[in-house]
Amino acid sequence: MVDFIKMKIFSEKSKTTPLGEIYVNWEECIAYPLQYLSHKAFLFPLRTSGNEKSNKLYLKIRWIPKSQFNKLTNFSNIDEKSRKNKISDNPNDYINGSLKVLLLRGKGLGKDADIDPYCIIKIQHEGMEKFDFSTKSKSKTQNPEYLENFHSTIKFFKDGPKPPLTIIVKDKNFGRDSLIGQALIDLQIAIDTPGQWSIDNYFPLQDDKQQPMGEIYVQANFVPDGMEDKNVKPVDKDGKASLADDDSINGTLIIRVIHAKELKAADGSTSDPYCTINLPDSTELKTSTINKTVNPIWNEKFEHKIKIPLEKMKPIKFVLKDSDFLKDDMLGMVDVDWAICVQKPGIWAINEIFKITGTPDDMGKLSSLGYVYIQMKFLGRDQDDDHKMPPMLENLAEIMAKKAGVWKGMLRVFLISAKDLLVMDSKTSDPKVIFKVAGGKQMESAVIKETVNPVWNKIYDIPVNMARNVIFLDKNMFLVELFIHYLICRLYNQ
Numbered sequence: 001m002v003d004f005i006k007m008k009i010f011s012e013k014s015k016t017t018p019l020g021e022i023y024v025n026w027e028e029c030i031a032y033p034l035q036y037l038s039h040k041a042f043l044f045p046l047r048t049s050g051n052e053k054s055n056k057l058y059l060k061i062r063w064i065p066k067s068q069f070n071k072l073t074n075f076s077n078i079d080e081k082s083r084k085n086k087i088s089d090n091p092n093d094y095i096n097g098s099l100k101v102l103l104l105r106g107k108g109l110g111k112d113a114d115i116d117p118y119c120i121i122k123i124q125h126e127g128m129e130k131f132d133f134s135t136k137s138k139s140k141t142q143n144p145e146y147l148e149n150f151h152s153t154i155k156f157f158k159d160g161p162k163p164p165l166t167i168i169v170k171d172k173n174f175g176r177d178s179l180i181g182q183a184l185i186d187l188q189i190a191i192d193t194p195g196q197w198s199i200d201n202y203f204p205l206q207d208d209k210q211q212p213m214g215e216i217y218v219q220a221n222f223v224p225d226g227m228e229d230k231n232v233k234p235v236d237k238d239g240k241a242s243l244a245d246d247d248s249i250n251g252t253l254i255i256r257v258i259h260a261k262e263l264k265a266a267d268g269s270t271s272d273p274y275c276t277i278n279l280p281d282s283t284e285l286k287t288s289t290i291n292k293t294v295n296p297i298w299n300e301k302f303e304h305k306i307k308i309p310l311e312k313m314k315p316i317k318f319v320l321k322d323s324d325f326l327k328d329d330m331l332g333m334v335d336v337d338w339a340i341c342v343q344k345p346g347i348w349a350i351n352e353i354f355k356i357t358g359t360p361d362d363m364g365k366l367s368s369l370g371y372v373y374i375q376m377k378f379l380g381r382d383q384d385d386d387h388k389m390p391p392m393l394e395n396l397a398e399i400m401a402k403k404a405g406v407w408k409g410m411l412r413v414f415l416i417s418a419k420d421l422l423v424m425d426s427k428t429s430d431p432k433v434i435f436k437v438a439g440g441k442q443m444e445s446a447v448i449k450e451t452v453n454p455v456w457n458k459i460y461d462i463p464v465n466m467a468r469n470v471i472f473l474d475k476n477m478f479l480v481e482l483f484i485h486y487l488i489c490r491l492y493n494q
Helices: 027-031 080-085 188-192 339-343 360-365 396-404 477-483
Strands: 004-009 020-025 037-045 054-061 094-107 117-122 132-134 145-157 165-171 178-185 199-206 212-224 248-261 273-278 284-286 297-309 316-322 329-336 350-355 371-380 406-417 455-467 486-493
Touching (some): 004 054, 020 054, 094 165, 165 199, 165 212, 188 212, 248 273, 248 316, 248 339, 248 396, 316 371, 329 350, 339 371
Antiparallel strands (some): 004 020, 037 054, 094 145, 094 212, 117 165, 178 199, 199 212, 248 371, 273 284, 273 316, 316 329
C-alpha cells in the first residue's frame, strides 16, 4: 500500500520546534502519474501555546515514474493533454496482463441487518484498460454469498507502487444507494507471484469515518502477457461451494462458423451448403444455407449454455451438407476437440481452418473435400464475455474478389402475388415461396393460409456474395416460377 508522506512545518525563527505536522496520502499521485494534486489544502493545528485554531498548507504534488524522469527535462512544459493521454509510448514501461478477481462473500457487513449489499470492484489508473465491475445485490443479509468472478486486461507502470484493487460495498436502496464501506487491496503480491491465487483472504471494510464495517473475502490471480495460463483453480478457505464444479463442465459455449472453401460440388458444378453443429449434450445448431457456391461465407455466431459431466466431454462434430429438394447430400465433416476452450476460459482458444474429411468413398475419389473456418471459446459459469474478436486468419470474400471479382450486395425481391396454384390440401393450399440465389442465403416467404391465389406484397432483402461469372439453371426452380405471378428483382451494391 502507498504510505503517507509526513511533513513538519517550522517557523523561520525556530528551526527546531515544529509549528505543526501533516500527513499526505499520495495514492492519487500514483493513480495519475505526471499530474499534480493541484492546490490542495491540508489542515494542521498550530503547536503554539494558547493557539488552538487550525491553519492550512497548500501543496502541489505529483509522481514521476523513473522511466519518464530520464526522458523529460522540463516538466513545466508538459501540456495537460500529454499528462492525461500520452504518459509513455514505450511498451517496455508497462506491465500488461490479465487480472482475475473472485469475490466470494462478506461477513458482518454494516451496522444494520436489514441491508441489501452489493460490491463494486475497480482499479483507478490512468492509461489502463477499464477494470470496473459490480456484483449482484443480496437481499436482507449482513453475510452475503456472492461467488462471482471477474477478469479483464490491465496495464501498470513498472516503476513505483501499483494502484490498489478497491472493493466498495453499498446498500441497494430504492432512491439512492448508501455506502457501507470499502477495502483497499495491494496487488503487488499478485504481480510478484503470477499465475497463482496469491491474494486469498478476508479484507477489512471501513466507512468514510474509518469505522470498521465487516470483512470481504477476495481472491485474485494475475497472469502477465506471454505467460501460459494454466487455469489453476482457487480453493475456498472456508470449505464452502466452489465457483466451478470439478466433475462437470458448466458454462456458455460461443461458436463462430466463418466460412468454408473448396467444397465438393454436389449439384453438377456447385452446391447449396449449410453446416450443422452437433454438441455433446445432444443439441444441434444449424447455419443458414448459402446457395450455388462451393465457397460459402456464413459469419454466423452461436451461444449455447452447456452443462455436462466431465466424462461426457466429446469432440464437437461439424457436418457440412448440401441442401436439396428431396434429400440433403453429405459434403463432409470435422471433429473439433474443444478441451482447450475449457482449459482457457474467456479467450478464443480455437481459431483455426480445419480440413474436411468424409466417407472412404469420397476420400478415394477426391483429393480434397475442402476446408471450414471455425472460432470457439468457452465462458465459465458467471464469467462475463469481454466481446473481443479474435484476429481473422483469412478473409474469403477478399480472396474471391481478387481471383474473379464478385457480386457483393443485397438482392431486393418484391414478391407481389401468385394465381391458380396447384391444390395440395383437398380444396386449397398453404403456399409459400423459397428464394434460392447463387451466393445468397436461402430465404422463405410468409405462408398464406388456405388459398391458391396468395397475395404477399412484401419486400425481401437477400445478402449476396458470388462470383460475377456464375450462371446456373436449377431443375427445381420451375416450381417457383409457376407459382409467381409477378416478381421484380434488383441488386444493390454494398
